[in-house]
Amino acid sequence: MDANGILQILLYLAVIVALTPLAGGYMARLFEGRLTFLAWAERPIYRLCGTAPEREQHWSAYAFSLLAFNLVGTLAVYGLERLQVWLPLNPAGVGAVSPTIAFNTAVSFATNTNWQAYGGETAMSYLTQMAGLAVQNFVSAATGIAVAVALIRGFARHSAQTVGNFTVDLTRCVLYLLLPVAFLTALFLVWQGAPQNFDAYVPASTLEGVHQLIAQGPVASQEAIKQLGSNGGGFFNANSAHPFENPTPLTNLVEMTFLLLLAAGLTDTFGRMVGDRRQGWAIFAAMGLMFVVCVSLAAWAESQANPALTVAGMDSLVGNMEGKEVRFGIANSAIWATATTAASNGSVNAMHDSFMPLGGLVPLVDILLGEVIFGGVGAGLYGMLVFVVLAVFIAGLMVGRTPEYLGKKIEAREVKLAVLAILVTPLGVLGLGAISLLAGPEAIAAPGPHGLSELLYAYASATGNNGSAFAGFGAATPLNAILQGVAMVFGRFAVIVPVLAIAGSAAAKKTVPPSAGTLPTHGRLFVTLLIAVTVVVGGLTFFPALALGPVVEHLALFSGTLF
Amino acid sequence: MTVHRPAAGTLFDRGILQQAAIDAVRKLDPRRLVRNPVMFATAAVALAASILTARGGEHFGVMVQISAWLWITVLFANFAEAVAEGRGKAQAASLRRTRSETTAKRLAAAEAEDFEAVPASALRAGDLVACETGDIIPGDGDVISGIATVDESAITGESAPVIRESGGDRSAVTGGTRVVSDRIVVRITLDPGESFLDRMIALVEGAKRQKTPNEIALTILLVGMTLIFLIVVATLPVFASWSGTAVPAVFLAALFVTLIPTTIGGLLSAIGIAGMDRLVKFNVIAKSGRAVEAAGDIDVLLLDKTGTITLGARQAAEFLPLARVNERDLAEAAFLSSLADDTPEGKSIVALARTRYGLTGGGEGMHFVPFTAQTRMSGVDFAGSSIRKGAADAIRAGLEGGLSAASARELDHLVERVAKTGGTPLAVVRNGRPLGVIHLKDIIKPGIRDRFATLREMGIRTVMITGDNPLTAAAIAAEAGVDDFLAEATPERKLELIREYQQGGRLVAMCGDGSNDAPALAQADVGVAMNTGTQAAREAGNMVDLESDPTKLIEIVMIGKQLLMSRGALTTFSIANDVAKYFAIIPALFLASYPQLQALNVMGLASPQSAVLSAIVFNALIIVLLIPLALKGVRYRPAGAGTLLKRNLLVYGMGGLIAPFAGIKLIDLAVAALGLA
């Protein structure tokens, strides 16, 4: 890695640190109800939905609203996919999506996973992309943020019965935040070269006279929200590696920034809403430190040339260029891979499957840690707060006091809910992954340990609602399409429901004022502990699988063994 | 004071160990194991491994050893619990001996002379019994008539006999104690099986021990960890099959058991029982484990001034007459009004008057007026004159004609003078004319300041409760070093204060002895009743201090904290251990398929079989090695939460990370040397 690469990494980190308080402050004002300039647009929506905006919900009602909304959304996308052949805006004339893929895709977008078991340009009509997938890009992101906000309220309030109103939170999130930012970003992307049209695919005759059919579509509008809302489902199969989705280094920086922007900002929103910004920065610090370690490891690993290729006569100057774009190079590919998996976004600007073993280990580990290094919008914060509950519990015991966080006693009920949420990742990744492998390994493309990495990555990505892939994995087989769909639903809602329950029980508790015996949760010590708990839980769960995948592949590759 | 602490010297007694070894096997009963999910899982895996081993196969010798060590792991955990229980039982047994053969003299009525001899176990609440010199008091109760000296050493370890009398705050007697002189009639207040002794025995034996809230939460976490590792290990053969590796099931069993938190799982109940045990050694009886745990969380400690912060008895220091009043007249009035007052203050007034002015005796026809909560004064009427003494405001309120402005000012001045120095002013009036003020001096207990400093370090706020006026209270509070005080306290104000703190989310502890403390004791999160107190107080509190030393709350808090810390530290240790175990076992399992994994064998273990065996042996031995820690508890030094966490993370987190690398390597060397694998 040259000096310029390191500079680009530092620049990226600086941008995130600088924008976090801006995004955080805006979202805090938004969800505390202090922004009202679009009230004229909100009111008719609430009237149509039959919601009294000032009436807040108990956590269970909030959860019901959320689940109902996601169910309807999933069915809507499924319907569009199955019927697209008869619907308008299908200039390329793509056919109906098969039932299993349609299920997989509908679930995938509703759960903010955006795993793509299909190639965008070959399987989805413009209408499906816009009215189905892009809509879910907005609302699944807003759903995640709403859950995080409900949890924040739980910690911020005391002796309260309610955690907010789902319809209001979702609507305000879309109206005030996602829509305006996506709109401006989309225009920026068009300016930089991303297409935005409803044209048919354009036939070209290349300089050497070969026929080339160039895919078109409303790319920019979709790209903007896909990055902003930690969705990651690309308009094209190659995702953000595709020059139409991500044409220049400048768009790359902006898109990378959006990978983390809202998730990082929410840490500050959290701090502001609980009335102690240091609490938010502590969580940011824990996430940020893990991120720095991951990005460094990825950048280092990818700047190594593949020894199997240099032996054949390839130069070893730049590093591992297989599956990477020249305009991005190693540094930007490493940052993106780390950020997109840290953030549960899942878009890619380089092919993770072709990363060096340790370079590919980084995104895999990011996901396996539970998508809490910034994580998906909302999902990262509430996922991390689950780890905070565990960290606080352990720490509380070690200082000899019933654990408390932000003045809320952490008792058996919260521990139980947190443990339920923590169990989701192992069950989804190892459990469903094992079932898939037992049923047959035909989806796995790579031989040797890398094959296992592909499988692990697929189920990690689905359970963690990430959506990126070691794309050699043939996820389109009916069995995997269904299992993956199950993993996505499980990974999303089996966490959301316990988290909302924690929100409810925290809201109902009294807030205990801090005393000298209270463990401060904003200091270096707590940040260290939080990182340790996160890493230990993830590490212990996946050590054997990782040892049999990327670790052994690395050892083998550098000792000259190929598979 | 001489306090005998049973079995305090040695941690392990041969008899206890022998009994524990037998109990360890007895505890293999699945119905008992199921109460501890981690050990239940271990036992289930041990059973499965044994069955698999019995079917024979490759590595038979190692498989036999692994199965054996799996069982040993369970036995060690049972042993730890049994040792803790055994130590408690030893204490309980000596207590029980005192009680068993008691015969009670049941009375039909308080004044009856005839009694009916019945076994103590036949007594019911409400029965009246007579206890005379040499009798063992057959059950807990209240003295309803008579006064006696009672030897309570069987319960408290305190050898000096104490006075027990009807009425007042020293009316409670405890079953199992012995009357040394005189005769009292006691109303039994508890049915058999509910007495103090019974509760204490149940607690230290651990038989009916209920899990405390934090213990329940921790158990949930441990179950969660166990489930995670179940998923990890159950799916491992599937993932291994991708590389064509077949992992022997017994090795998987070993991996599972080494990963799940057996260390803390095995020691969890021992820690809980030992905590109770430590409390009992401090001569404190907790009525529930929950109360002990709550003690660790205390934010605010309410302490009565008298007897806690200051020596129980205030001493009359001087007589301060008003102008134009002879000091001797004042002293005489004070003397006469205090003759019948046998509170320590009253006695000190009499003593002071005697030594200063040589006053003696009283006359005939004196009619004493006792102190009541309503009038807040006491005194004497005789020969047409009436003398009253009491708090200045009470005296003034009681004066029908009121005071002349000059006298009032003068009296106020004196009262203030006394109060400012931390003394208690007691106004004296004769026939409605104020004579002056008695200066009662509080004597701060030696060393109490340091105790409060310690509490402050622990994050606990101390609040002094006193009936004194604010000025006096402030002076004493400053001298004693408490954080805050409640002056002119009434039982209602006290209760209100506790509620106020609790509303603000604070956990409140208090000590009390009097009957009027009962509501506050019940309201407080941790209420420690003094054993010398009334039965009502002892019922209301959730702990009873047999030595009646209110500052013992510090020790109680420490024990509560230690209890949590021991659990936290061992949980951390247990989880940190897993890293080394992975490095031992994972390369061992897959070396055949991927020779490159030798790079992960950082300990350089001799062979795959020896690696697995060493890990499981380490896992079992560590339980036994940590029994002393579980019984003694993690060391607690008063310090801020951050300091404590840092220290414990270093010791038990880093220690837990590093220790097993060394331990497993050593065992591996031994295993290789002995040719076991």
Added chain:
Amino acid sequence: MISHLRSALVLTLVMTALTGIAYPFAVTGIAELAFPRQAHGSLIERDGKVVGSALIGQAFSGPGYFHGRPSAAGQGYDAANSGGSNLAPSARALAEAVRARIAAERAANPGERGPVPADLVTASASGLDPHLSPAAAAWQAARVALARGLAVEEVRALIAARTEGRTFGLLGEPRVNVLALNLALDERRPMR
């Protein structure tokens, strides 16, 4: 439950109208006015015919054109089916493919002796990478010059002219757009 569902249904419809219809059409409308060329895919026309997109790489095999990166998109540079090879770094298939490409590049550029630039023999992520590193372009300069009958220096100058630096001197990597370079070549000296 019914009220939850009703509310969910209406909200879904509202959001679809807002984010699924209004949003993309609004962006399309403004893009059409402000950036019409980019909005339609930055197409390049020569002699009234679309020859490709400035952003999309295309296959070149003749000696007179600079060759782009190996492509795993469809049958190679299929602009309606993007994608990478997704071969594992430890895959024998990858090593063999790269070995073959190296052999081919060596054969096509007999003058070059050193190791082959990595981007020239590894497949891009999109399969549509329009760029080469300056080094990979320079590696082919002699061959192209020979095939076109140009001086090597002239070709090198063309490469230099078409080399884009890092944005703001910092972002991304230096690169040459292969289609633009080849178009420039054609302009300079058309293939016979």
